[in-house]
Amino acid sequence: MNHPNRPRRLRTDGIRPLVSETTLDASDLIAPVFIDATTDERVPIETMPGHERVPVEQAVERVQEIRETGVEAIIVFGVPESKDSEGSRAWADDGVVQKAVRRITAETDAYVITDVCMCEYADHGHCGLLEDDARQDPVLTVRNDETLDALARTAVSHAAAGADMVAPSAMMDGMVGAIREGLDDAGHTEVPIMSYAAKYESAFYGPFRDAADGAPAFGDRRHYQMDPANAREAMREVTLDVEEGADVLMVKPALPYLDIVRDVRERFDQPVAAYNVSGEYAMLHAASEQGWLDLEATAYESLLSIKRAGADLILTYFAEDVAGAL
Numbered sequence: 001m002n003h004p005n006r007p008r009r010l011r012t013d014g015i016r017p018l019v020s021e022t023t024l025d026a027s028d029l030i031a032p033v034f035i036d037a038t039t040d041e042r043v044p045i046e047t048m049p050g051h052e053r054v055p056v057e058q059a060v061e062r063v064q065e066i067r068e069t070g071v072e073a074i075i076v077f078g079v080p081e082s083k084d085s086e087g088s089r090a091w092a093d094d095g096v097v098q099k100a101v102r103r104i105t106a107e108t109d110a111y112v113i114t115d116v117c118m119c120e121y122a123d124h125g126h127c128g129l130l131e132d133d134a135r136q137d138p139v140l141t142v143r144n145d146e147t148l149d150a151l152a153r154t155a156v157s158h159a160a161a162g163a164d165m166v167a168p169s170a171m172m173d174g175m176v177g178a179i180r181e182g183l184d185d186a187g188h189t190e191v192p193i194m195s196y197a198a199k200y201e202s203a204f205y206g207p208f209r210d211a212a213d214g215a216p217a218f219g220d221r222r223h224y225q226m227d228p229a230n231a232r233e234a235m236r237e238v239t240l241d242v243e244e245g246a247d248v249l250m251v252k253p254a255l256p257y258l259d260i261v262r263d264v265r266e267r268f269d270q271p272v273a274a275y276n277v278s279g280e281y282a283m284l285h286a287a288s289e290q291g292w293l294d295l296e297a298t299a300y301e302s303l304l305s306i307k308r309a310g311a312d313l314i315l316t317y318f319a320e321d322v323a324g325a326l
């Protein structure tokens with residue numbers, strides 16, 4: 001049988017690597033780290049097997065473990081010792097993230113990114129300052145413009161502690177511009193902003209909210225995070241963040257939103273990051289614990305697919321495991 005086109009010719013072991021279109025490297029990955037001011041020993045995160053909340057005293061050790069796998073970049077999340085209605089521990093000089101970042105940057109060469117948001121620090125668990133009558137009318141919940149100042153202060157305090165990059169995740173309108181101005185006024189003109197530009201109101205964040213203790217006490221995040229139904233709106237969100245000075249554009253979650261990753265890649269020239277979120281991690285673990293999926297293979301395939309869709313960087317709880325196996 002003569003067939004001029006036989007794609008299988010290029011699938012032998014010898015040639016597959018030569019014609020492979022996508023590669024995954026440890027330098028593409030960013031590992032999330034949870035620092036917890038309420039504990040003096042490591043606490044396993046039940047919904048995210050293999051991950052722990054670690055005390056400030058062990059932050060450096062935790063980052064060294066990650067770097068041993070070849071992953072050089074981390075994103076730090078904090079669990080504060082106390083919460084209030086303003087989330088004031090988010091920008092405290094002696095806050096949990098600030099203390100951890102000071103140690104990590106003094107003692108390691110890791111590239112340190114910080115998550116900038118209010119939800120882990122506010123007793124109500126929302127991503128900004130609340131309207132007075134928010135509990136009666138959850139549609140109002142968060143005061144956008146009053147929150148910008150708190151986000152900028154938080155970002156500046158992270159930069160002052162030594163953060164290499166800040167990553168605002170609150171989904172407030174104007175947050176990137178406010179943070180850029182705050183950083184510049186404080187002399188941190190060299191600190192880039194990775195914006196959670198297209199962040200969806202996703203049920204895949206469930207395990208993270210346990211990990212970082214940041215679930216909203218009432219209501220939900222539908223009126224500030226994006227509607228999963230919308231793709232064009234994501235382009236609008238990203239355009240605004242670019243205009244406000246975002247250096248890296250993030251799409252979150254990753255796997256259910258690969259079309260958005262691709263759209264951002266095609267429309268914008270900034271580096272694109274994708275956040276392979278806690279639920280994407282937890283579901284592979286749960287299935288593999290049942291013996292239904294091969295964890296290592298599905299984790300690798302997930303990250304490769306996110307890169308193939310157009311992401312330059314991937315934030316993922318699989319960072320250490322996948323990098324270690326590469």
Ligand code: PBG
Nearest residue numbers: 117119169204205208277278279
């Ligand atoms: C804070 C924040 C969240 C995540 C990252 N930053 C939680 C949320 O928006 O509810 C989720 C990360 C994950 O699920 O892995 N705003």
